[in-house]
Amino acid sequence: MRSPKQYLVVEVSAEGTIEFHPMKNWCRANPSEAPPLNPNEANSQALRRGFERLGWTVEETDTQIRFFKPGTTQSALEVLGEADPDLDQLDTPDGERETVFELEYQLRDFIAHNIESLKVDGKSLRLYVDDQGRDGIEYPTGVGPIDILAVDSDGAFVVFELKRGRVADRAIGQISRYMGWLITNREEGTKVKGVIVAKDISQNLRHAVVAVPNVSLFEYHISFTLNEIKAANAR
Structure with missing residues (x-):
């Protein structure tokens, strides 16, 4: 053991x-x-x-x-x-933090709360919930917790690996570990896909994912606007 x-x-x-x-x-x-x-x-x-x-x-x-x-x-x-020589820094530089989620759990919660509005390979998603009622946020496995575990409209598992800043090709090993655990511990024939979400996807990762066709790459972008609201007595 x-x-x-x-x-x-x-x-x-x-x-x-x-x-x-x-x-x-x-x-x-x-x-x-x-x-x-x-x-x-x-x-x-x-x-x-x-x-x-x-x-x-x-x-x-x-x-x-x-x-x-x-x-x-x-x-x-x-x-x-x-x-990892693929990254200038694993932590996003301070000067860029206004354009990234400050903490990974914020990115995780945003995606989990909006999972039904996302599509992977053209398939709609829903958050996975197991027989014990445990949902797919920080879903526990024998090789560590999955950031988000979803299910698509065809019944395939979708594993989300989230990175708040830049991400190198080592992420392929991380997400493959979770995907492999699901394939090993679920019913035979279970389909499993992977999604890596980050602020910046490195060129090395773009090449690495060619060899893992069931993994998709997404970059997130954040923007907001401020609208002035006049006081009640303003005309």
Whole structure:
């Protein structure tokens, strides 16, 4: 039996070395920076969602789930020798944040609440709800939670992988893991599609997806306007 994954907070020390801290221990030692949850009572998945809501980056390997403070991901991965050359930064630069969702969960909630207005491969969608009444938002699997799990009008599963900023071709591995789990754990013949949503889709990812034809790419754009409203006594 495979050992459970370790949940680790990754920090870069002043000397430029990497420090790994067990997630719950780190939360107990740093309550002002940790999610507003009691680490003695909350399970690891709840704490993970709490970190994501705070804007932390979560990276999953075969044996670990790593948590990076906002703005530190790239430097930490460089020290680890895992930086992705396809991206200038994994975290979107501050100057661009007015055009992206500040936190991934905002993007997730927006798509989930508007899922029926979206189409993938020309098929309308609805949020998946399983036999226990659990919906498809942060849907748990044996390989980690799916950001959004939907079903299209033909009954095929649609897995959404969401990225608030730029995204490299490593996203193919992430979404393929979830899709593979569904194929393995659902009825034989179950159709599964994937959707990667990000502010910017890298050229490398555009090439990578050619080899995975059941994965679609979407970029999101945000705009808003302000309309002046006159006071009741204005003429």
